[in-house]
Amino acid sequence: MIDATLRFIGTVRSELRDRKDAPKNESEGAPPAAIVLDPAYLEGLDGLAIGQEIFVLTWLHLSDRDVLKVHPRNNKTIPKRGVFSTRSPARPNPIGQHRVRITDIEDGGTVHVDALEALDGTPVVDIKPAGRPYMSPSATD
Amino acid sequence: MIDATLRFIGTVRSELRDRKDAPKNESEGAPPAAIVLDPAYLEGLDGLAIGQEIFVLTWLHLSDRDVLKVHPRNNKTIPKRGVFSTRSPARPNPIGQHRVRITDIEDGGTVHVDALEALDGTPVVDIKPAGRPYMSPSATD
Numbered sequence: 176m177i178d179a180t181l182r183f184i185g186t187v188r189s190e191l192r193d194r195k196d197a198p199k200n201e202s203e204g205a206p207p208a209a210i211v212l213d214p215a216y217l218e219g220l221d222g223l224a225i226g227q228e229i230f231v232l233t234w235l236h237l238s239d240r241d242v243l244k245v246h247p248r249n250n251k252t253i254p255k256r257g258v259f260s261t262r263s264p265a266r267p268n269p270i271g272q273h274r275v276r277i278t279d280i281e282d283g284g285t286v287h288v289d290a291l292e293a294l295d296g297t298p299v300v301d302i303k304p305a306g307r308p309y310m311s312p313s314a315t316d
Numbered sequence: 317m318i319d320a321t322l323r324f325i326g327t328v329r330s331e332l333r334d335r336k337d338a339p340k341n342e343s344e345g346a347p348p349a350a351i352v353l354d355p356a357y358l359e360g361l362d363g364l365a366i367g368q369e370i371f372v373l374t375w376l377h378l379s380d381r382d383v384l385k386v387h388p389r390n391n392k393t394i395p396k397r398g399v400f401s402t403r404s405p406a407r408p409n410p411i412g413q414h415r416v417r418i419t420d421i422e423d424g425g426t427v428h429v430d431a432l433e434a435l436d437g438t439p440v441v442d443i444k445p446a447g448r449p450y451m452s453p454s455a456t457d
Contacts, residue, residue, distance in 0.1 A: 177377045177439065179322040182408045216408060218384040222401030229400075232411060236318045243359040259370075259443035260363030267323045267357060268441045270373060270411070298318065300409045302400035 181234055183298040184219070185212040185284075191294050194237065208291035210299050212284035220284060223277060223302070231273045232301035233293045238269035271297070274305050322375055324439040325360070326353040326425075332435050335378065349432035351440050353425035361425060364418060364443070372414045373442040374434045379410035412438070415446050 189208040210231060212220065223229065242265040244255040249263075258266040275288035286302070330349040351372060353361065364370065383406040385396040390404075399407040416429035427443070 177375070178381075179324070179375055179377070179439070181320040181322065182381070183320070184408050216384065216400075219398040219400045219407070221385065222397035230413065232409070232413075234318070234320055236320070240319075240323070243357065244362060256363035257360040259357075259360040260445060262444055266360070266442065267325050268373075270442055272371065272373075272413070272444060298320070300320075301407065301411050303403055303413060304401060 181298075181300050183213065183234070183300065184216045184302075185210050185299040187211075187233060187291065187293045187295060187297040187299060188285075189291060189293065189295045189297075191292075194294065205290040205292040207278065207287065207289055208293065210286040210288065210302070212286065212299075214284060217284045220280065220286065220302075223280060223286070223304075225277050225279060227277050228305040229275060229277060229288075230301075230303045230305050231271075231275055231288065231291065231293075231299060232303070233271035233273065234298040234300050235264040235269035235271045235293070236298060237294070238264040238266070240265075240267055240269060242266070270300070322439075322441050324354065324375070324441060325357045325443075326351050326440040328352075328374060328432065328434045328436060328438040328440060329426075330432060330434065330436045330438075332433075335435065346431040346433040348419065348428065348430055349434070351427040351429065351443070353427065353440075355425060358425045361421065361427065361443075364421060364427070364445075366418050366420060368418050369446040370416060370418060370429075371442075371444045371446050372412075372416055372429065372432065372434075372440060373444070374412035374414065375439040375441050376405040376410035376412045376434070377439060378435070379405040379407070381406075381408055381410060383407070411441070
């Protein structure tokens with residue numbers, strides 16, 4: 176058997192507290208937010224830097240996992256489409272994928288980002304560098 | 317309790333059969349591959365089109381989930397860094413994130429893509445549109 180149970184590495188802290196307040200995309204006014212890392216995973220942050228772009232993967236735990244077609248952007252005037260052609264949180268595995276920029280990293284493992292479309296309390300499951308592999312300036316010496 | 321167990325929506329079919337043959341990034345010569353969707357999820361593909369760029373999320377099931385620091389690109393001459401600053405498959409949740417282009421979609425639910433860095437048999441957990449939300453040409457009428 177394959178172990179396919181996610182481990183939560185941290186939690187989103189955000190002023191977004193209700194699904195009806197959440198914008199549909201980062202580009203539509205998502206607020207700054209923070210990822211409070213579980214201390215057990217602190218070492219994993221080593222090498223991340225302020226200013227860097229990252230993907231934050233979240234587990235959108237309030238989503239319906241049994242829906243395969245949705246109205247895009249929840250707009251009933253648009254015909255339903257398959258969830259894999261949309262970014263709807265309703266999908267078999269509600270993994271949120273957020274491209275954000277790091278604005279601060281606290282010693283205790285709290286990572287601040289510029290704009291994140293996820294409710295306060297959303298579990299975080301991964302952080303990855305975005306764009307080209309990140310090289311520290313000293314690595315090019 | 318939050319249900320955080322992934323559902324496998326399909327499987328990668330690829331000529332890559334051994335980890336030592338796998339390139340480190342799509343840009344380094346990953347071969348074309350196919351995603352064979354589990355028929356139960358077929359409806360979810362509706363709206364995807366040939367030529368479109370997508371993110372394929374995989375579950376890199378052979379990875380070590382208990383590692384928090386790695387040598388980037390498995391190069392022992394580079395100091396270890398936290399896994400969240402790398403794209404190493406070794407990480408608490410080994411979710412592979414692959415940006416690819418659709419080259420064909422078979423009626424039965426097999427999606428062919430141009431270049432994918434994942435071994436044959438790797439479980440697929442999500443497909444999302446990449447870049448701007450995809451609008452079919454007719455939607456702009």
